[in-house]
Amino acid sequence: xxxxxxxxxxxxxxxLLDRQISGEDGTVVGKxxxxxxxxxxxxxxxxxxxxxxEALADRIGGPIGKLLRRxxxxxxxxxxxxxxxxxxxxxxxxxxxxxxxxxxTDSPSEDWLRRKLVDRIPGAGRASR
Amino acid sequence: xxxxxxxxxxVRDVTGRDLGAIRxxxxxxxxxxxxxxxxxxxxxxxxxxxxxxxxxxxxxxxxPAPLVALIRRLHRHSRYVAWEDVDLSGPEVRVRRPFAELxxxxxx
Amino acid sequence: MNKKFLAVxxxxxxxxxxxxxxxxxxxxxxxGARYGMAMVWVTVLGxxxxxxxxDMSGRVVAVSGRxxxxxxxxxxxxxxxxxxxxxxxxxxxxTVCAEIGGVAIVxxxxxxxxxxxxxxxxxxxxxxxxxxxxxxxxxxxxxxxxLAIGVFAVAVFFLHPDWSSLGAQVAGFAPPPDQALPTxxxxxxxxxxxxxxxxxxxxxxxxxxxxxxxxxxxxxxRANVLxxxxxxxxxxxxxxxxxxxxxxxxxxxxxxxxxxxxPVTLALGTAGLVIVLIGIFAATFGAALETGLSSGYMxxxxxxxxxxxxxxxxxxxxxxxxxxxxxxxxxxxxQTGLDPVGxxxxxxxxxxxxxxxxxxxxxxxxxxxxxxxxxANGHFSNIVGVVMLVVIAVAxxxxxxxxxxxxxxx
Numbered sequence: 344x345x346x347x348x349x350x351x352x353x354x355x356x357x358x359l360l361d362r363q364i365s366g367e368d369g370t371v372v373g374k375x376x377x378x379x380x381x382x383x384x385x386x387x388x389x390x391x392x393x394x395x396x397e398a399l400a401d402r403i404g405g406p407i408g409k410l411l412r413r414x415x416x417x418x419x420x421x422x423x424x425x426x427x428x429x430x431x432x433x434x435x436x437x438x439x440x441x442x443x444x445x446x447x448t449d450s451p452s453e454d455w456l457r458r459k460l461v462d463r464i465p466g467a468g469r470a471s472r
Numbered sequence: 473x474x475x476x477x478x479x480x481x482x483v484r485d486v487t488g489r490d491l492g493a494i495r496x497x498x499x500x501x502x503x504x505x506x507x508x509x510x511x512x513x514x515x516x517x518x519x520x521x522x523x524x525x526x527x528x529x530x531x532x533x534x535x536p537a538p539l540v541a542l543i544r545r546l547h548r549h550s551r552y553v554a555w556e557d558v559d560l561s562g563p564e565v566r567v568r569r570p571f572a573e574l575x576x577x578x579x580x
Numbered sequence: 581m582n583k584k585f586l587a588v589x590x591x592x593x594x595x596x597x598x599x600x601x602x603x604x605x606x607x608x609x610x611x612g613a614r615y616g617m618a619m620v621w622v623t624v625l626g627x628x629x630x631x632x633x634x635d636m637s638g639r640v641v642a643v644s645g646r647x648x649x650x651x652x653x654x655x656x657x658x659x660x661x662x663x664x665x666x667x668x669x670x671x672x673x674x675t676v677c678a679e680i681g682g683v684a685i686v687x688x689x690x691x692x693x694x695x696x697x698x699x700x701x702x703x704x705x706x707x708x709x710x711x712x713x714x715x716x717x718x719x720x721x722x723x724x725x726x727l728a729i730g731v732f733a734v735a736v737f738f739l740h741p742d743w744s745s746l747g748a749q750v751a752g753f754a755p756p757p758d759q760a761l762p763t764x765x766x767x768x769x770x771x772x773x774x775x776x777x778x779x780x781x782x783x784x785x786x787x788x789x790x791x792x793x794x795x796x797x798x799x800x801x802r803a804n805v806l807x808x809x810x811x812x813x814x815x816x817x818x819x820x821x822x823x824x825x826x827x828x829x830x831x832x833x834x835x836x837x838x839x840x841x842x843p844v845t846l847a848l849g850t851a852g853l854v855i856v857l858i859g860i861f862a863a864t865f866g867a868a869l870e871t872g873l874s875s876g877y878m879x880x881x882x883x884x885x886x887x888x889x890x891x892x893x894x895x896x897x898x899x900x901x902x903x904x905x906x907x908x909x910x911x912x913x914x915q916t917g918l919d920p921v922g923x924x925x926x927x928x929x930x931x932x933x934x935x936x937x938x939x940x941x942x943x944x945x946x947x948x949x950x951x952x953x954x955x956a957n958g959h960f961s962n963i964v965g966v967v968m969l970v971v972i973a974v975a976x977x978x979x980x981x982x983x984x985x986x987x988x989x990x
Binding site: 470 | 657710
Binding site: 345360378429 | 474476477479480496497499500501508510512513556
């Protein structure tokens with residue numbers, strides 16, 4: 344199951360960066376905040392998708408990026424999550440990865456807010472109906 | 473190295489001419505020995521305009537016509553640079569060819 | 581067959597009742613009192629714009645399963661999209677303030693108790709509905725309740741207006757000779773923005789995900805948009821006509837919501853007043869919900885978080901914290917006692933500035949065959965879309981200069 348079969352040429356900014364990542368079971372993972380490139384020979388190979396406010400902040404750069412990084416740290420984010428390229432099942436229109444990898448990818452800020460705030464409010468466990 | 477460290481970096485050609493910055497990284501899906509496919513970086517797109525291509529270099533993104541024409545016009549000086557011609561060794565990104573030798577972006 | 585017909589009718593009625601919010605109400609009243617029916621063309625233009633762009637965003641979500649704002653970051657890039665997010669988010673919060681202010685005024689008109697007392701309870705109630713009430717139930721309930729605003733249309737007939745003079749005003753376009761052109765332009769921009777407020781397409785397409793639209797739902801959704809929104813626009817015009825019939829000849833300027841409602845009381849007495857207050861309550865409370873949720877949708881869809889009412893709150897923690905924090909902030913702002921009508925007008929002018937960044941990505945995405953396949957824009961949608969984008973760009977450019985030059989429409 345090769346997600347790249349029809350593609351040949353892949354423009355990284357267009358096809359990968361800033362796309363939504365989800366699991367095959369529908370789990371929301373996040374956006375592709377950056378790509379990790381591995382040096383190979385004279386060139387580079389895309390090694391992993393990076394998800395996390397720190398990676399996004401570095402791409403935005405400048406004072407806004409710094410602000411983002413500080414806010415992220417305030418909500419207990421850590422180093423960006425790595426999603427290896429071989430976990431990718433589909434690329435268009437959004438990036439779909441294996442369920443196992445999707446579930447394994449953490450969201451430190453989501454977990455922290457859930458523990459500290461949302462879970463303490465009654466009814467947090469049930470969707471509205 | 474991250475893609476974000478390349479994209480946005482200012483670029484000059486071999487004569488010192490300002491080419492703008494790296495706007496996009498072009499990779500190729502290359503099969504490896506063990507059956508897996510890797511994305512190998514083959515070149516970059518450099519240009520003076522910050523306005524994105526919005527995906528108009530792909531054939532799926534068509535119209536509306538005035539917008540396509542505007543994007544094409546904004547990118548008329550953007551060029552594709554093969555990776556062999558990209559020199560990352562110095563503080564600035566350098567292209568080993570003069571601007572005149574670089575390929576313009578293909579028509580979608 | 582009957583059930584399908586009922587569902588379609590319900591959808592259209594919900595769209596009609598949900599069209600009007602405090603911005604449409606106030607600005608239609610202000611414009612009707614100052615210029616009579618001369619600005620009908622602005623409302624028509626605004627309705628045309630929102631119809632074609634809501635149709636596009638509905639198609640995007642029905643075919644691709646992704647709401648429009650979700651796609652803005654991958655189209656514009658993280659920096660431009662962040663700018664878009666910041667602008668849209670702040671303006672949407674400003675709109676939440678205006679809506680909460682509107683709800684408070686309605687309760688004040690009904691109860692006689694000062695509106696500032698009601699602000700916090702309203703905020704809490706909104707949050708409770710976000711927390712517990714299902715999306716479709718919420719939309720249908722407040723949408724149908726908003727239909728009571730139709731009493732404005734009934735009132736117009738009971739007021740026995742001079743129809744030929746109203747008609748002449750509509751065809752006239754131009755402001756009355758004693759009104760300055762820049763102020764006319766200022767109110768035209770505000771009225772236009774009230775029909776095309778940025779959150780509308782974001783909410784509409786996010787709602788599509790909440791309700792689980794698929795390609796099969798497309799015809800129904802198109803009917804909702806193409807019938808519901810214009811009919812909703814007619815409700816706004818009815819508000820304008822009432823003001824044009826009662827306030828315009830008397831030279832009364834609208835500075836309070838009670839003045840907008842006055843014609844209904846004159847025509848239909850206490851019964852009319854009760855109905856119209858119920859309608860405005862439903863419309864503004866519903867709009868407060870929509871804008872409150874939209875602030876969460878935008879932030880979550882930029883950063884890639886899990887979001888939505890269809891998820892248990894603990895599974896969409898960041899989304900719910902955002903919505904809650906936004907509501908709290910809005911409550912605090914309104915509690916300071918800022919004039920709600922003035923707040924509404926300012927929110928509309930700033931909305932006008934944000935319109936191009938809002939609608940350009942929608943137009944681009946709606947043309948992308950990777951997402952939409954054969955449902956991508958045809959020539960008609962593109963032509964109208966581009967024309968509207970030019971109008972939007974003009975409005976965005978002149979909004980702030982006009983605000984400054986006319987001193988907020990004086």
